[in-house]
Amino acid sequence: MNIQLTKDGKLKHFLTTEGLSKEILTEVLDTAENFSTVANMPVKKVPLLRGKTIINLFFENSTRTRTTFDLAATRLSADVINMNISTSATSKGESLLDTLRNLEAMSCDMFVVRHADTGAAHFIANNVAPHISVLNAGDGQHAHPTQAMLDVFTLRQQKGAFEPLSVAIVGDIMHSRVARSNIHALKTLGVKDLRVVGPRTLMPKDIEDLGVKVCYDMKRGIADTDAIIMLRLQRERMQGELLPSESEYYSMFGLTEEKLKLAKPDVTVMHPGPINRGVEIESSVADGKHSVILQQVTNGLAIRMAVMSLTLGHQIEESA
Amino acid sequence: MTNIANSIAIENGRVIDPANNIDSNTNVYISNGIITHIGDKAPADFSAEQTIDASDKIICPGIVDMCARLRDPGQTQKGTIASETKAAAAAGITTICCPPDTSPVIDTTSVVELIRSRQESAGMTKIAPLAAITKNLGGENLSSMASLKKAGCVGVSDGRKPIANSMVLRRAMQYADTYDLKVFLSPIDPWLNQDGCAHEGKVSARFGIPSLPEATETAAIARDLALVEQSGIKIHFNQLSTKQGAKLIAMGQKDGQKITADVSAHQLFFTENNLCSFDSAYHVRPPFRTTEDRDGLRDALKNDVIGAICSDHQPHEPDAKIGPFPTTEPGISALETLLPLTIKLVDKGILSISSAIEKITTGPATILNIDAGTLGVGSIADVCVFDPDMEWALTENEMLSMGKNTPLLGQTMKGRATHTIIDGRVVFER
Numbered sequence: 001m002n003i004q005l006t007k008d009g010k011l012k013h014f015l016t017t018e019g020l021s022k023e024i025l026t027e028v029l030d031t032a033e034n035f036s037t038v039a040n041m042p043v044k045k046v047p048l049l050r051g052k053t054i055i056n057l058f059f060e061n062s063t064r065t066r067t068t069f070d071l072a073a074t075r076l077s078a079d080v081i082n083m084n085i086s087t088s089a090t091s092k093g094e095s096l097l098d099t100l101r102n103l104e105a106m107s108c109d110m111f112v113v114r115h116a117d118t119g120a121a122h123f124i125a126n127n128v129a130p131h132i133s134v135l136n137a138g139d140g141q142h143a144h145p146t147q148a149m150l151d152v153f154t155l156r157q158q159k160g161a162f163e164p165l166s167v168a169i170v171g172d173i174m175h176s177r178v179a180r181s182n183i184h185a186l187k188t189l190g191v192k193d194l195r196v197v198g199p200r201t202l203m204p205k206d207i208e209d210l211g212v213k214v215c216y217d218m219k220r221g222i223a224d225t226d227a228i229i230m231l232r233l234q235r236e237r238m239q240g241e242l243l244p245s246e247s248e249y250y251s252m253f254g255l256t257e258e259k260l261k262l263a264k265p266d267v268t269v270m271h272p273g274p275i276n277r278g279v280e281i282e283s284s285v286a287d288g289k290h291s292v293i294l295q296q297v298t299n300g301l302a303i304r305m306a307v308m309s310l311t312l313g314h315q316i317e318e319s320a
Numbered sequence: 321m322t323n324i325a326n327s328i329a330i331e332n333g334r335v336i337d338p339a340n341n342i343d344s345n346t347n348v349y350i351s352n353g354i355i356t357h358i359g360d361k362a363p364a365d366f367s368a369e370q371t372i373d374a375s376d377k378i379i380c381p382g383i384v385d386m387c388a389r390l391r392d393p394g395q396t397q398k399g400t401i402a403s404e405t406k407a408a409a410a411a412g413i414t415t416i417c418c419p420p421d422t423s424p425v426i427d428t429t430s431v432v433e434l435i436r437s438r439q440e441s442a443g444m445t446k447i448a449p450l451a452a453i454t455k456n457l458g459g460e461n462l463s464s465m466a467s468l469k470k471a472g473c474v475g476v477s478d479g480r481k482p483i484a485n486s487m488v489l490r491r492a493m494q495y496a497d498t499y500d501l502k503v504f505l506s507p508i509d510p511w512l513n514q515d516g517c518a519h520e521g522k523v524s525a526r527f528g529i530p531s532l533p534e535a536t537e538t539a540a541i542a543r544d545l546a547l548v549e550q551s552g553i554k555i556h557f558n559q560l561s562t563k564q565g566a567k568l569i570a571m572g573q574k575d576g577q578k579i580t581a582d583v584s585a586h587q588l589f590f591t592e593n594n595l596c597s598f599d600s601a602y603h604v605r606p607p608f609r610t611t612e613d614r615d616g617l618r619d620a621l622k623n624d625v626i627g628a629i630c631s632d633h634q635p636h637e638p639d640a641k642i643g644p645f646p647t648t649e650p651g652i653s654a655l656e657t658l659l660p661l662t663i664k665l666v667d668k669g670i671l672s673i674s675s676a677i678e679k680i681t682t683g684p685a686t687i688l689n690i691d692a693g694t695l696g697v698g699s700i701a702d703v704c705v706f707d708p709d710m711e712w713a714l715t716e717n718e719m720l721s722m723g724k725n726t727p728l729l730g731q732t733m734k735g736r737a738t739h740t741i742i743d744g745r746v747v748f749e750r
Binding site: 018096097115117119120122123139140141142143168173176177180204205206207209210 | 443520521522524525526527528529530531533598642643644645646647
């Protein structure tokens with residue numbers, strides 16, 4: 001049984017891209033496509049979730065992701081409450097549960113959760129009242145499914161079909177929830193040539209098990225690819241036991257104009273942001289013609305609207 | 321429930337006593353706390369004040385649990401000596417070896433005395449405490465091992481706190497050996513033990529769970545074996561989790577090193593695959609590893625590289641297990657499943673019933689060098705009578721331990737103690 005689905009197999013929570021069918025992922029993409037025009041309307045709002053209350057529950061700071069969830073909910077006419085809860089104050093499970101119980105008591109309909117610990121979104125989904133949907137906005141190193149969906153949405157806009165694509169995910173695979181969610185989504189949608197590229201210190205052992213090819217050589221890893229998903233390298237990981245220095249990382253795994261020539265001429269370059277210019281990616285590449293980084297941000301809004309309306313819509317159907 | 325009878329006859333059972341190579345349908349006679357006779361007929365001068373009918377049951381030495389945390393003193397919201405020794409007695413366990421990581425730590429004789437007095441007033445399962453190797457488990461200064469041994473400690477250990485400094489550990493081994501104390505080590509390399517809570521492998525890669533590599537265990541075993549050299553110093557490794565670790569130990573044993581090892585019962589059944597639903601009931605240290613590791617541990621058990629199965633009992637209050645997986649406290653409440661899981665190895669064809677019983681009686685008693693684990697005439701009458709075919713549901717209500725944290729909750733167990741005799745007293749019967 002997949003806890004993300006209702007009894008009749010529809011999306012109820014959105015916790016991970018793993019275990020969801022191609023049909024469900026495609027439904028999310030198609031719905032997002034419909035919403036992508038809302039931004040161009042004179043009144044940037046649809047009344048789908050009027051009277052619904054969405055709580056953004058951020059145990060880990062993130063202005064950007066929270067803002068897009070906030071805006072997505074607002075455009076669907078839901079009421080939004082933003083809560084930033086410092087992890088230090090709720091590092092114990094019982095207080096996390098207490099926080100949930102308190103918020104539930106205010107009769108809300110959805111929690112959008114970001115948490116520093118792997119499995120936090122599952123924990124919350126397993127413990128909320130049945131009428132509440134949970135959206136995972138990132139849990140530890142586990143999953144960031146809306147980011148993955150906006151990535152594949154952007155890729156579909158750029159390329160159309162998934163099956164023939166060669167895609168490389170480059171950087172800190174080990175600590176990346178974005179990488180994991182992208183791997184599951186891209187594999188389910190049919191990408192056959194999926195590569196993960198990075199130094200061995202940032203590569204999880206046995207990641208091949210997910211159907212990806214591991215490449216420690218950036219040049220070979222991105223050769224003839226249709227798309228490159230660059231990952232953010234967190235500052236605290238740039239020096240120490242994982243990597244010797246920022247500059248060595250950049251020289252070996254940074255995406256430069258020079259290296260980009262090895263990919264297909266129409267390669268699409270993506271990055272979940274925020275970018276470390278000159279660490280993961282050369283500025284001219286980030287701002288260049290192959291880059292769709294800002295388009296990803298725009299698409300993020302449509303994807304989040306899609307996931308919110310689908311999950312809450314199914315909840316309404318189920319309780320009706 | 322407690323009967324004071326000076327003489328007990330346990331009749332018509334299948335007596336299995338691996339220490340004396342006995343496996344036959346016969347009777348066991350107990351007088352004044354001592355096993356006085358095994359045979360079809362009572363000795364001439366024997367008259368039973370109590371008779372136990374053990375038809376269709378197995379009579380074996382009382383179970384010796386190599387490692388169980390009772391949480392007392394210090395964490396009595398999780399368990400107390402009274403609650404946990406009662407749960408143990410009901411599970412056929414007559415002696416528990418407890419690590420020194422209580423609060424305060426077992427590094428002074430007063431803590432040993434405190435534990436003993438609480439155990440005596442509970443009057444259930446006996447406790448064989450381990451003393452700390454280093455004061456306050458700090459990894460630096462040796463504890464007063466000689467005094468702690470006099471106070472009743474059967475060995476020394478720093479629990480799951482690794483001693484990083486090899487010089488300190490080497491000196492500790494030499495000092496312990498001076499008093500013929502065995503050193504009990506949980507093989508954990510401190511540098512490879514950062515914030516991991518799952519085996520480094522397919523499952524941790526897939527779910528992004530912070531992980532512990534196999535080398536966390538094997539690097540520690542390799543170092544510790546090197547420190548022992550051919551000195552004759554006796555060490556024991558607690559709770560193996562890797563096939564490679566068992567292999568290293570087998571090599572050491574072959575070389576004539578006096579090393580022994582145990583494994584927890586749950587490590588013989590669960591694997592990393594059980595972590596896929598983020599269920600905190602499966603959060604244990606060392607973590608559940610691969611199917612290959614599990615099978616390797618089963619083989620090592622079969623080949624006697626691993627001499628004992630322990631419960632690695634770690635009871636928790638419910639709150640300790642509520643939260644995202646990595647934030648929950650590791651450990652399983654396992655006293656009450658030690659016997660049924662050990663029997664399950666027999667059903668699976670891994671061990672004979674006699675060697676399965678050996679791993680929870682004579683095996684651990686020999687490792688701990690205590691007077692237990694045998695039905696030999698003249699030995700202390702610690703006896704477990706169990707029904708190997710009794711099926712029962714493991715529910716919160718059935719569990720006597722304060723900790724209900726087990727992934728087996730709700731499942732049907734097979735095999736259950738019906739009578740537990742400690743020092744010739746029936747302390748439990750069902």
